[in-house]
Amino acid sequence: MKSPKSDIQSQKFETVIGLEIHAQLLCDSKIFCDCSTKFGNEPNTNICPICTGQPGVLPKLNRKVVEFAVKASLALNMQKIIGESIFARKQYFYPDLPKDFQISQYKEPLAENGWLEIELDGQGPGEPGQAKKIGITRVHLEEDAGKLVHVGSDRIAGSTCSLVDFNRTGVPLMEIVSEPDIRSPREAQLYVQELAAILRYLGVCDAKMEEGSLRVDGNVSIRPFGQKEFGTKTEVKNMNSTKALKDALAAEVARQIKALENGEKIIQETRHYDEKTGKTISLRSKEEAHDYRYFPEPDLVPIVVTDEMMVEIKKSIGELPQAKIKRYVEELKISGEAADTIVADPLLAEFFEAGARQFDRPWILANWLVGSVAAYLNEKKVGIRQTKLTPENLINLVRQIDTGAISNKIAKEVIIKILETGEAAEEIIKASGVTQISSEAELAKIIKDVIKKNPQSVADYQAGKKAALGFLVGQVMKATQGRANPAMVNTLLKKTL
Amino acid sequence: MANELYSLTIHELHELLKNKKVSSQEIVNAVYGRIETVEKSVQAYLTLIKERALEKAREVDDHLVNAGILTPLTGIPLGLKDNLCTRGVKTTCASKILENYLPPYDATVVNKLEHAGAVILGKLNMDEFAMGSSCENSGFFPTRNPWNIETVPGGSSGGSAAAVAAGEAIATLGSDTGGSIRQPASFCGVVGMKPTYGRVSRYGLVAFASSLDQIGPLTQDVTDCAIMLNAICGYDPYDSTSINQPAPDYTKSLSGKLDEIKTVGVIQELLGDGIAPEIKKAVEDAVKVFEKLGAKIKMVSLPSFEYALACYYLIATAEASSNLARFDGVKFGHRSANSPDLLSMYYNTRREGFGPEVKRRIMLGTYALSAGYYDAYYLKAQKIRTLIKRDFDAAFHEVDLLISPTSPTVAFKIGEKSGDPLSMYLSDIATIPINLAGIPAISLPCGFAQGLPIGLQLIGNVLEEEKILKAAFAYEQATAWHQEKAKI
Numbered sequence: 001m002k003s004p005k006s007d008i009q010s011q012k013f014e015t016v017i018g019l020e021i022h023a024q025l026l027c028d029s030k031i032f033c034d035c036s037t038k039f040g041n042e043p044n045t046n047i048c049p050i051c052t053g054q055p056g057v058l059p060k061l062n063r064k065v066v067e068f069a070v071k072a073s074l075a076l077n078m079q080k081i082i083g084e085s086i087f088a089r090k091q092y093f094y095p096d097l098p099k100d101f102q103i104s105q106y107k108e109p110l111a112e113n114g115w116l117e118i119e120l121d122g123q124g125p126g127e128p129g130q131a132k133k134i135g136i137t138r139v140h141l142e143e144d145a146g147k148l149v150h151v152g153s154d155r156i157a158g159s160t161c162s163l164v165d166f167n168r169t170g171v172p173l174m175e176i177v178s179e180p181d182i183r184s185p186r187e188a189q190l191y192v193q194e195l196a197a198i199l200r201y202l203g204v205c206d207a208k209m210e211e212g213s214l215r216v217d218g219n220v221s222i223r224p225f226g227q228k229e230f231g232t233k234t235e236v237k238n239m240n241s242t243k244a245l246k247d248a249l250a251a252e253v254a255r256q257i258k259a260l261e262n263g264e265k266i267i268q269e270t271r272h273y274d275e276k277t278g279k280t281i282s283l284r285s286k287e288e289a290h291d292y293r294y295f296p297e298p299d300l301v302p303i304v305v306t307d308e309m310m311v312e313i314k315k316s317i318g319e320l321p322q323a324k325i326k327r328y329v330e331e332l333k334i335s336g337e338a339a340d341t342i343v344a345d346p347l348l349a350e351f352f353e354a355g356a357r358q359f360d361r362p363w364i365l366a367n368w369l370v371g372s373v374a375a376y377l378n379e380k381k382v383g384i385r386q387t388k389l390t391p392e393n394l395i396n397l398v399r400q401i402d403t404g405a406i407s408n409k410i411a412k413e414v415i416i417k418i419l420e421t422g423e424a425a426e427e428i429i430k431a432s433g434v435t436q437i438s439s440e441a442e443l444a445k446i447i448k449d450v451i452k453k454n455p456q457s458v459a460d461y462q463a464g465k466k467a468a469l470g471f472l473v474g475q476v477m478k479a480t481q482g483r484a485n486p487a488m489v490n491t492l493l494k495k496t497l
Numbered sequence: 498m499a500n501e502l503y504s505l506t507i508h509e510l511h512e513l514l515k516n517k518k519v520s521s522q523e524i525v526n527a528v529y530g531r532i533e534t535v536e537k538s539v540q541a542y543l544t545l546i547k548e549r550a551l552e553k554a555r556e557v558d559d560h561l562v563n564a565g566i567l568t569p570l571t572g573i574p575l576g577l578k579d580n581l582c583t584r585g586v587k588t589t590c591a592s593k594i595l596e597n598y599l600p601p602y603d604a605t606v607v608n609k610l611e612h613a614g615a616v617i618l619g620k621l622n623m624d625e626f627a628m629g630s631s632c633e634n635s636g637f638f639p640t641r642n643p644w645n646i647e648t649v650p651g652g653s654s655g656g657s658a659a660a661v662a663a664g665e666a667i668a669t670l671g672s673d674t675g676g677s678i679r680q681p682a683s684f685c686g687v688v689g690m691k692p693t694y695g696r697v698s699r700y701g702l703v704a705f706a707s708s709l710d711q712i713g714p715l716t717q718d719v720t721d722c723a724i725m726l727n728a729i730c731g732y733d734p735y736d737s738t739s740i741n742q743p744a745p746d747y748t749k750s751l752s753g754k755l756d757e758i759k760t761v762g763v764i765q766e767l768l769g770d771g772i773a774p775e776i777k778k779a780v781e782d783a784v785k786v787f788e789k790l791g792a793k794i795k796m797v798s799l800p801s802f803e804y805a806l807a808c809y810y811l812i813a814t815a816e817a818s819s820n821l822a823r824f825d826g827v828k829f830g831h832r833s834a835n836s837p838d839l840l841s842m843y844y845n846t847r848r849e850g851f852g853p854e855v856k857r858r859i860m861l862g863t864y865a866l867s868a869g870y871y872d873a874y875y876l877k878a879q880k881i882r883t884l885i886k887r888d889f890d891a892a893f894h895e896v897d898l899l900i901s902p903t904s905p906t907v908a909f910k911i912g913e914k915s916g917d918p919l920s921m922y923l924s925d926i927a928t929i930p931i932n933l934a935g936i937p938a939i940s941l942p943c944g945f946a947q948g949l950p951i952g953l954q955l956i957g958n959v960l961e962e963e964k965i966l967k968a969a970f971a972y973e974q975a976t977a978w979h980q981e982k983a984k985i
Contacts (some may be wrong), residue, residue, distance in 0.1 A: 100822035
């Protein structure tokens with residue numbers, strides 16, 4: 001039964017979700033000044049007169065930001081990439097916003113009217129394997145705000161004082177707004193996963209929800225099946241992973257269903273997801289009806305995107321994740337699941353492809369990558385580039401198994417050493433004496449010894465208990481610390497007995 | 498002679514410096530001497546940096562003047578309007594909210610002047626955040642007109658104009674959003690120019706209305722104006738709205754003749770009702786001078802002029818309401834003490850820090866941008882702005898230059914209009930349309946009424962500063978108004 005708790009399907013109500021996603025662009029400098037975007041520096045060290053909004057400063061657009069956003073827009077099939085889009089000021093007072101307005105885009109965003117295709121998996125409406133297009137309303141550029149640290153409380157209210165760190169102020173953000181096309185929390189998760197993979201492939205965003213480089217807000221409403229008009233929506237925030245996103249949306253949908261069934265009204269409001277309780281909480285008390293008083297930013301000229309630029313940028317877009325997975329499965333004959341895992345990490349995919357070019361059985365490499373290697377990377381929380389493994393010594397290792405020099409089991413130990421030291425597989429095997437024992441004479445000696453020590457098992461086997469053979473094989477393996485060639489041990493034991 | 502150094506022009510002092518007849522230190526000392534004598538009655542400066550200026554003059558003398566390496570501004574003492582950021586020197590915009598603000602950087606124009614070897618004397622008084630036409634809106638004290646200290650020097654660059662007129666600076670920089678350089682230049686009998694929008698970088702000019710603000714010089718004559726413009730203009734990557742086109746040497750256009758300027762247009766709407774008769778007369782006399790210089794004179798009508806004031810007070814206040822949001826007590830400037838929470842800190846800081854005119858404009862602008870009003874006010878104003886631009890375009894198809902009075906009146910008495918914002922706004926009727934169109938214009942002396950100077954405005958098309966300066970210089974050569982000095 002593929003129906004997890006978090007994906008309750010109501011018989012009466014249809015779920016309608018649209019997502020607003022903020023992606024931090026992987027640019028070295030901020031969107032309107034030359035300050036570094038490096039994460040984790042001492043507070044207020046990546047700042048200058050411009051990003052702290054000193055009187056008299058003017059924004060200066062980082063062209064790299066435009067290039068990245070156009071790249072993403074092309075990959076997201078945006079039908080209208082606007083040649084001269086306009087920045088606008090979004091005005092509200094808050095201490096993390098030095099100018100007390102955010103430079104964003106309003107009426108003329110960078111790009112409009114695109115879509116992203118996801119593959120449904122049966123958790124939610126739709127058949128497994130069915131492709132679904134989610135519409136993308138717009139892609140626009142804006143600057144990030146700073147960060148407040150409250151002393152004595154986790155909010156500004158009730159704290160003895162609040163400190164502000166402007167390091168993040170002016171970090172380039174790309175906002176991607178979807179159409180309300182999503183019909184279940186699982187679909188929302190699939191959409192975000194696919195989008196994140198694309199952004200990673202383009203190299204424009206590392207798309208880590210856990211670290212805030214990808215922030216997803218969900219607009220959720222429900223309506224009776226068959227009704228055309230949308231129900232009142234709420235905005236759900238504070239989700240730190242795609243799983244949390246799915247759970248938060250499911251919790252909100254369930255809340256709304258319950259409310260409507262109890263005859264209550266849904267109020268348009270912002271709700272925070274609390275991962276601990278698995279519930280969404282109203283933040284209405286803090287919210288005020290905002291009039292952002294948008295108007296065109298007079299200090300910046302329109303963002304110019306020429307046809308030549310688009311052609312150049314298009315050329316720089318490589319193979320996107322869905323196409324890659326398809327090729328892995330169809331041409332390289334690896335399993336869909338392994339392809340999903342490898343493709344989710346662009347560097348791992350790059351590694352895999354480098355190996356596949358030099359080895360005629362790529363599926364074996366894939367199995368290693370999604371098995372022992374992935375487990376190691378997860379455990380150490382590192383990427384493939386932070387290890388010493390190269391495609392060449394992975395291939396070497398596989399060849400050692402092929403020749404019978406080591407067993408699969410030993411190979412799983414050897415690969416850990418390779419990951420850590422980068423030494424050649426042969427060297428590690430030689431140095432630790434883990435070469436497989438395939439000499440008949442050597443094995444015969446050990447078998448003789450085992451038979452002598454286990455008369456009862458020998459008797460059992462001879463009396464017809466086939467299971468006793470397994471035990472004896474195990475004893476041989478134990479005596480050789482796993483180095484004996486298991487197939488040969490089997491044959492030799494049978495012969496001897 | 499040394500005691501008159503302060504009354505010489507940039508180009509006169511440059512000759513003396515070049516020929517080693519005088520040192521920068523002597524000039525700077527002479528100007529500070531003058532400041533000591535007259536500042537009590539004029540009150541042009543908010544901040545004086547005498548020690549720093551003398552130090553710079555010494556450096557300039559030692560390394561540049563003595564070595565004969567001189568730009569036209571090397572060793573020349575200049576004053577800056579107090580909305581131009583100067584690193585480590587108080588920049589207050591004449592506002593209590595920035596009373597102790599020390600910028601961490603220099604404005605691009607300040608950098609340019611420093612690199613040219615100029616000596617900065619101090620920071621000049623203005624209407625708070627450049628909002629006003631009389632300098633009475635200064636958060637600290639009003640500046641007075643050196644021609645008659647009972648009258649205003651004009652505004653908002655009142656300190657910049659008064660200082661030049663009183664010999665308290667050889668030349669100064671001001672900023673012009675709706676006439677803030679030209680109107681005080683007119684009131685104080687000096688030359689003041691607003692260049693084409695984008696000709697001079699705004700980086701480091703504390704913004705009032707971003708799409709209208711432009712920095713420009715206030716000088717004793719047209720030659721100095723060209724020299725100053727040479728020094729400050731040019732593309733700046735730190736100002737996206739600055740024009741990326743090479744600037745000519747403006748002094749080269751000062752031939753004394755009108756050359757390619759064949760036709761001069763007189764703006765009909767600015768010689769009608771509301772213009773004082775003696776001003777009308779002075780402008781008509783000036784027109785005759787141009788006729789004598791060989792220009793054909795044409796009457797020109799700019800029909801959308803009547804909407805200019807309304808249009809300006811929507812766009813300028815809308816942008817100001819946004820630009821002035823950052824003065825919130827969080828990062829710099831005044832922060833109200835004893836505010837129990839964030840909201841009251843915002844309220845109290847801004848209530849205590851801003852003066853009444855600034856508050857009035859923030860409220861007007863906030864209203865104009867509010868949901869439901871945007872289309873009716875801000876958007877409509879932008880459309881009218883386009884119409885005004887079109888009027889000028891059409892006019893420049895027919896004529897090379899336009900001519901008008903700079904201000905409908907001469908300097909008025911202190912206190913005369915300060916209680917009536919609307920009549921104050923009207924004193925910018927002739928200058929505001931030029932900012933809306935983004936084109937350049939100059940004001941230069943063209944006569945006197947009641948012992949007070951009258952200003953003549955010459956307006957050119959986009960990037961036609963050369964034509965304006967050429968015509969202004971030819972007029973100056975043909976008349977003697979610029980030789981009259983305020984007796985203070």
